[in-house]
Amino acid sequence: MVCACLDDIRKRLTSLILGRNCFHVILIELKMVKRGKINHIGKRTGVMQVNLSKILIGTMRVGDSDVTGRIIQRAIDLGSNYIDTVPLYRWSNNDENSETWVGCAVSSGNYRQRVLVSTKSAVSDGGLGLGSYNPSIGFGIRMKEQFSSMLEQSLSRLNLPYVDFYHLWMCHTKQQFEEAFKPGGWYEGLQKAQEDGKIKHLEITTHGDADTIIRFLETGAFETVTLPLNVLNVTRMKAVEYCARKGIPVLAMNPLGGGLLAVDSHLKELAFKYLLSLENVHILVGFTALEEVDDAWRMKREYEENPVSTETILQEVRQLIPNAEPHCTGCGYCQPCPKFIEVGSALSHYNLYHYLNLQEAKKAFLDLQWNPRYKLSNCIACGQCEKRCPNTLPVRKIIENAKKALYAQE
Ligand code: SF4
Numbered sequence: 001m002v003c004a005c006l007d008d009i010r011k012r013l014t015s016l017i018l019g020r021n022c023f024h025v026i027l028i029e030l031k032m033v034k035r036g037k038i039n040h041i042g043k044r045t046g047v048m049q050v051n052l053s054k055i056l057i058g059t060m061r062v063g064d065s066d067v068t069g070r071i072i073q074r075a076i077d078l079g080s081n082y083i084d085t086v087p088l089y090r091w092s093n094n095d096e097n098s099e100t101w102v103g104c105a106v107s108s109g110n111y112r113q114r115v116l117v118s119t120k121s122a123v124s125d126g127g128l129g130l131g132s133y134n135p136s137i138g139f140g141i142r143m144k145e146q147f148s149s150m151l152e153q154s155l156s157r158l159n160l161p162y163v164d165f166y167h168l169w170m171c172h173t174k175q176q177f178e179e180a181f182k183p184g185g186w187y188e189g190l191q192k193a194q195e196d197g198k199i200k201h202l203e204i205t206t207h208g209d210a211d212t213i214i215r216f217l218e219t220g221a222f223e224t225v226t227l228p229l230n231v232l233n234v235t236r237m238k239a240v241e242y243c244a245r246k247g248i249p250v251l252a253m254n255p256l257g258g259g260l261l262a263v264d265s266h267l268k269e270l271a272f273k274y275l276l277s278l279e280n281v282h283i284l285v286g287f288t289a290l291e292e293v294d295d296a297w298r299m300k301r302e303y304e305e306n307p308v309s310t311e312t313i314l315q316e317v318r319q320l321i322p323n324a325e326p327h328c329t330g331c332g333y334c335q336p337c338p339k340f341i342e343v344g345s346a347l348s349h350y351n352l353y354h355y356l357n358l359q360e361a362k363k364a365f366l367d368l369q370w371n372p373r374y375k376l377s378n379c380i381a382c383g384q385c386e387k388r389c390p391n392t393l394p395v396r397k398i399i400e401n402a403k404k405a406l407y408a409q410e
């Protein structure tokens with residue numbers, strides 16, 4: 001066993017020399033072998049003994065404490081068994097944010113026993129670099145002591161003694177990954193919390209490209225991965241297929257393309273069916289209203305009664321949206337802009353106009369030109385937003401195209 005292990009490490013050192021891996025990854029693997037988390041060939045052992053439901057509860061877009069509570073309890077009653085939250089979502093202050101609302105929602109009845117609760121923190125600030133320390137919202141957690149106080153804050157807001165899952169959040173690049181796993185860093189804080197029984201499982205949330213995601217998962221450190229995936233954004237399918245082979249559940253964020261796919265009920269059904277058709281994929285739905293919970297579970301039931309192949313669904317979508325391509329999802333991680341443009345909000349109009357040919361979207365955009373947040377004509381192409389976009393979109397090019405389309409005289 002020890003020889004085989006050394007053999008494997010030798011192979012990995014070779015790949016380091018070839019530039020395919022990094023030293024810290026090997027250290028992590030050594031630690032995980034020692035702790036019995038992975039075996040000598042890097043295959044995870046005894047992980048994911050819980051079955052995730054197909055529809056998961058996202059809290060990025062929830063409204064307030066009361067609505068959140070009803071959404072969460074309804075979803076759990078229908079069968080959802082996982083809640084995704086993070087200090088940032090709906091953050092107003094220490095008492096008003098998605099974590100406190102989740103804690104409140106699961107505190108009554110036996111809801112806590114029926115659902116897995118997750119939260120997150122990041123070494124980054126959502127973009128592609130390293131973030132400054134901002135514990136209120138979970139950014140820039142780069143030292144193990146920062147991790148510990150961050151976790152205590154989350155547990156206190158959630159009013160729970162432990163969380164089932166904790167994410168290395170917004171880890172898109174090798175630099176961010178290495179920062180998290182450096183000596184005395186984020187991962188050491190997580191290990192201590194796991195030893196203290198405050199965290200059960202480790203996940204990763206990433207907008208990295210497929211090969212980068214696979215390299216993260218190859219370390220064996222993570223039991224699930226949350227990544228952007230929807231019928232219009234399939235650029236990470238290689239990573240999804242890797243997960244299917246390895247038995248790693250994929251949590252699909254952005255299932256409705258930042259709302260683009262929700263403007264038309266048929267498109268929305270197709271978007272859901274697409275993700276339902278992928279076996280190891282679980283749909284993280286950012287619910288905003290109670291009806292959406294019922295709707296999601298209805299679509300799941302109907303799909304199971306009348307399944308359709310992934311390819312058939314994709315063909316239908318291609319006919320409806322022939323110019324489908326990765327697009328701005330309105331996540332807002334590219335802010336701030338020196339010209340005060342809210343890129344995600346402004347480009348949401350372009351998405352509707354360009355992809356779905358909705359003329360009203362163009363009119364609404366032009367009506368909003370008094371407001372600098374929508375005034376794409378003020379863009380000086382400085383590229384700051386492009387550097388921060390975790391979806392690695394060519395933002396300046398998209399803005400240029402949007403300007404041409406939205407300001408054009410009919
Ligand atoms: S440009 Fe990128 S970071 Fe900015 S809102 Fe769109 S997807 Fe998000």
Ligand code: SF4
Nearest residue numbers: 337379380382383385
């Ligand atoms: S490229 Fe334009 S929209 Fe992006 S940050 Fe610069 S000025 Fe703002």
